[in-house]
Amino acid sequence: MEILDILLSANFWAASIRIATPLIFGVLGALICERAGVLxxxxxxxxxxxxxxxxxxxxxxxxxxxxxxxAALAGAFFGMIHAILTxxxxxxxxxxxxxxxxxxxxxxxxxxxxxLPNVSSPPRITPFQPLDIPFLSDMPFxxxxxxxxxxxxxxxxxxxxATAWVLYRTPLGLAIRAVGDNPSSxxxxxxxxxxxxxGAIVVGSSIMALGGAFLTMSAFDAFFFGMINGRGWVCIAxxxxxxxxxxxxxxxxxxxxxxxxxxxxxxxxxxxFLPSQVYLMMPYLLSIAALIVVARKADYPKAMLTPWFKxxx
Amino acid sequence: MPPEAKxxxxxxxxxxxxxxxxxxxxxxxxxxxxxIDLDVHRGEIVALLGENGAGKTTLMxxxxxxxxxxxxxxxxAGENGDMVPLEPGAPQAAIDAGIGMVHxxxxxxxxxxxxxxxxLGTEPVLRLWRDKATPRRKLNALMAxxxxxxxxxxxxxxxxxxxxxxxxILKALYRNxxxxxxxxxxxxxxxxxxxxxxxTLRQLxxxxxxxxxxxxxxxxxxxxxxxxxxxxxxxKVGEISTADADRRSIAELMVGRDVPVSRRSAKTPGxxxxxxxxxxxDRGDARRSLIDASLTAHEGEILGIAxxxxxxxxxxxxxxAGLERPxxxxxxxxxxxxxxxxxxxxxxxxxxxxPEDRHHDGVIGAMSVAENIAIEDIHSTDLQHFGFLKFDxxxxxxxxxxxxxxxxxxxxxxxxxLLSGGNIQKLILARVLEKSPNLILANQPSRGLDVGAQAxxxxxxxxxxxxxxxxxxxSEDLDxxxxxxxxxxxxxxxxxxxxxxxxxxxxxxLGLMMAGHSRHSPDNGPAPEGTTA
Numbered sequence: 001m002e003i004l005d006i007l008l009s010a011n012f013w014a015a016s017i018r019i020a021t022p023l024i025f026g027v028l029g030a031l032i033c034e035r036a037g038v039l040x041x042x043x044x045x046x047x048x049x050x051x052x053x054x055x056x057x058x059x060x061x062x063x064x065x066x067x068x069x070x071a072a073l074a075g076a077f078f079g080m081i082h083a084i085l086t087x088x089x090x091x092x093x094x095x096x097x098x099x100x101x102x103x104x105x106x107x108x109x110x111x112x113x114x115x116l117p118n119v120s121s122p123p124r125i126t127p128f129q130p131l132d133i134p135f136l137s138d139m140p141f142x143x144x145x146x147x148x149x150x151x152x153x154x155x156x157x158x159x160x161x162a163t164a165w166v167l168y169r170t171p172l173g174l175a176i177r178a179v180g181d182n183p184s185s186x187x188x189x190x191x192x193x194x195x196x197x198x199g200a201i202v203v204g205s206s207i208m209a210l211g212g213a214f215l216t217m218s219a220f221d222a223f224f225f226g227m228i229n230g231r232g233w234v235c236i237a238x239x240x241x242x243x244x245x246x247x248x249x250x251x252x253x254x255x256x257x258x259x260x261x262x263x264x265x266x267x268x269x270x271x272x273f274l275p276s277q278v279y280l281m282m283p284y285l286l287s288i289a290a291l292i293v294v295a296r297k298a299d300y301p302k303a304m305l306t307p308w309f310k311x312x313x
Numbered sequence: 314m315p316p317e318a319k320x321x322x323x324x325x326x327x328x329x330x331x332x333x334x335x336x337x338x339x340x341x342x343x344x345x346x347x348x349i350d351l352d353v354h355r356g357e358i359v360a361l362l363g364e365n366g367a368g369k370t371t372l373m374x375x376x377x378x379x380x381x382x383x384x385x386x387x388x389x390a391g392e393n394g395d396m397v398p399l400e401p402g403a404p405q406a407a408i409d410a411g412i413g414m415v416h417x418x419x420x421x422x423x424x425x426x427x428x429x430x431x432x433l434g435t436e437p438v439l440r441l442w443r444d445k446a447t448p449r450r451k452l453n454a455l456m457a458x459x460x461x462x463x464x465x466x467x468x469x470x471x472x473x474x475x476x477x478x479x480x481x482i483l484k485a486l487y488r489n490x491x492x493x494x495x496x497x498x499x500x501x502x503x504x505x506x507x508x509x510x511x512x513t514l515r516q517l518x519x520x521x522x523x524x525x526x527x528x529x530x531x532x533x534x535x536x537x538x539x540x541x542x543x544x545x546x547x548x549k550v551g552e553i554s555t556a557d558a559d560r561r562s563i564a565e566l567m568v569g570r571d572v573p574v575s576r577r578s579a580k581t582p583g584x585x586x587x588x589x590x591x592x593x594x595d596r597g598d599a600r601r602s603l604i605d606a607s608l609t610a611h612e613g614e615i616l617g618i619a620x621x622x623x624x625x626x627x628x629x630x631x632x633x634a635g636l637e638r639p640x641x642x643x644x645x646x647x648x649x650x651x652x653x654x655x656x657x658x659x660x661x662x663x664x665x666x667x668p669e670d671r672h673h674d675g676v677i678g679a680m681s682v683a684e685n686i687a688i689e690d691i692h693s694t695d696l697q698h699f700g701f702l703k704f705d706x707x708x709x710x711x712x713x714x715x716x717x718x719x720x721x722x723x724x725x726x727x728x729x730x731l732l733s734g735g736n737i738q739k740l741i742l743a744r745v746l747e748k749s750p751n752l753i754l755a756n757q758p759s760r761g762l763d764v765g766a767q768a769x770x771x772x773x774x775x776x777x778x779x780x781x782x783x784x785x786x787x788s789e790d791l792d793x794x795x796x797x798x799x800x801x802x803x804x805x806x807x808x809x810x811x812x813x814x815x816x817x818x819x820x821x822x823l824g825l826m827m828a829g830h831s832r833h834s835p836d837n838g839p840a841p842e843g844t845t846a
Contacts (some may be wrong), residue, residue, distance in 0.1 A: 082710040171432075174425065174433055175434065180431070181425065184416075186422075188420035189434030190404050301424075302423060302424070
């Protein structure tokens with residue numbers, strides 16, 4: 001059975017986790033914003049900005065982790081724009097988010113073209129290398145599938161736990177969950193609705209930007225136009241799939257990664273009697289199918305999309 | 314009526330806790346609060362009484378820092394007993410000063426448990442862990458002391474309205490509130506729950522807590538308070554000790570005019586308009602379903618449906634409005650069996666509805682008053698021609714309605730959301746009654762309205778009945794039901810009781826039936842008048 005061979009190979013799982021990594025960052029970021037009650041459709045642009053900024057910083061001479069920091073800052077910057085427009089000004093979160101996506105994407109391309117006016121193929125950097133952890137990386141199966149990923153993947157997995165901890169085990173998480181459900185409850189308890197929401201959007205956006213940075217600094221080694229290719233939008237859907245829970249977000253991202261890794265292998269194994277585009281469609285179609293099953297029962301954060309103004313009850 | 318609360322021997326000036334001095338707040342041309350003074354002492358329950366729009370809620374929002382007053386100061390007793398000004402516009406300052414507020418619309422996050430809602434904001438925000446044991450101990454002690462019992466580990470959306478209110482009060486007590494402000498606390502409670510709330514408040518006051526209760530139901534205010542301050546049109550028009558107060562004079566103080574009392578005249582009902590026979594709408598949960606319900610509403614009668622909200626009223630109302638089809642059973646209108654459940658068809662058959670949530674289901678806030686008045690009739694050729702609206706006709710109709718029903722609005726073109734609750738209800742009455750409907754479904758028509766607007770709703774419904782319409786009045790207000798209805802049925806957990814003539818039934822009996830006791834059952838005979846559950 002070819003299919004079973006694929007599913008049992010460590011390489012397949014390594015690829016799944018690799019493909020899932022940017023999505024993990026993206027879903028976590030989107031989930032934090034939405035838990036606080038704000039939809040962040042700037043995600044696609046923030047991915048692009050993170051990818052561009054991180055790579056550019058490294059190309060200009062920063063260290064890899066310096067690049068990661070620059071990517072996070074770029075995300076925070078665009079998150080702040082979205083936060084100011086949607087929280088104190090209370091503008092439409094859809095419109096503002098799409099605006100941020102257009103702005104961040106265009107600014108990234110513009111910066112890239114301005115810095116490199118005449119190149120046809122982008123300069124390459126030395127990206128994050130697969131980890132070589134003594135003992136762990138040599139384990140059969142798991143060593144290849146999990147412990148030979150790059151440091152950014154480990155960071156993504158760590159952030160899943162950290163986000164879950166903050167949301168469910170700390171006073172801050174309690175306040176974020178409350179502000180996304182009923183901002184008045186937060187105000188009545190003397191906490192700042194604006195502060196919480198702005199903070200959540202800024203932090204969420206910088207985590208999203210890391211997803212972009214992973215693409216140019218770990219999965220690939222250069223920045224290309226159009227390289228985000230809808231990954232941000234997938235994260236928005238995965239957030240619903242995950243019912244706004246970090247653990248389920250990880251599962252959703254892995255599922256998508258597995259579908260994607262599977263279709264690539266299927267193409268080579270089964271051959272080309274189907275056009276390759278059909279294979280490419282597979283993860284998206286399966287995501288839609290999964291969403292239909294899960295999202296019909298989705299329990300949105302109740303205050304999501306609703307602007308809140310001081311003095312309003 | 315429960316016995317009057319004991320009045321503390323005249324308040325000691327040293328016990329002064331809160332002093333509002335010359336509070337003035339304007340919203341554009343509207344003066345919401347006009348130089349209001351109010352003192353509150355420890356252990357005292359002060360009722361703030363007034364019609365809707367009298368400025369009660371505005372005043373309390375200033376106290377709690379949601380609004381900033383244009384003029385005047387709020388003084389709170391400091392540590393050493395001196396009166397210190399409270400920082401305006403800062404809820405946190407009010408909380409720190411020991412002021413706790415229970416809003417009419419609860420400020421609870423539904424996805425969190427009661428405990429989480431109470432603890433929210435009391436822990437250092439950036440701590441990396443949470444301590445649930447200490448708050449739980451403190452809350453258990455508070456619950457034992459005050460008699461406020463709630464399951465703290467249930468997500469709030471699973472709690473009943475009464476339980477949510479208890480969580481709100483606990484929230485204030487947990488923060489060591491010295492002054493508790495309750496905005497219309499009984500609006501959503503059953504009579505029994507309200508009585509138990511009052512008992513709790515009295516107990517808390519005896520322990521030294523000061524309470525301000527915002528209300529417009531006179532009976533409750535007389536039952537629970539020590540002192541009554543009356544607001545009208547933004548100004549304080551009177552303040553009396555409850556012991557010296559009488560119902561009629563306070564009502565007049567509140568509305569500034571004699572309150573007309575509706576009295577229904579004897580009338581023989583005509584032929585049946587709406588008949589439900591063994592109708593079941595199954596929504597899984599009994600409290601949202603209708604189970605084997607049979608009812609008949611006749612021409613020229615008001616049929617009251619008593620019950621605590623959330624016992625199947627919404628299913629019944631949806632059914633009568635044509636929004637829901639029954640799973641089993643027969644619905645007849647003028648004897649004809651209905652097979653096609655369609656709201657528009659029902660409306661054409663002369664069934665009009667006054668929805669329960671008038672803001673949400675009664676008007677479209679962004680549309681103008683005129684459009685809202687026209688909206689149910691928009692297919693009629695009076696208002697449109699080949700799909701084009703006749704603006705003049707719509708405007709004329711609106712002007713007639715506004716004048717005839719005394720809808721106070723800036724203009725017919727103003728968006729409906731700007732209207733107060735009472736005026737929205739008048740708008741809905743105008744829309745509904747102008748069509749001379751055969752059946753009026755009035756779902757909680759006077760809930761949240763002030764005395765004047767309530768009387769207006771009652772008069773209009775009685776007029777419609779006298780004209781020969783059938784009225785189905787779904788209400789939680791027993792006084793209203795007993796005053797208006799010719800016959801009353803009780804709905805509980807989806808079951809509709811037999812219909813009883815109003816003259817054969819009394820208040821406490823109804824109260825027990827609303828709580829699920831069947832009539833004349835041997836164990837739970839009707840309780841004597843005046844007892845509380």
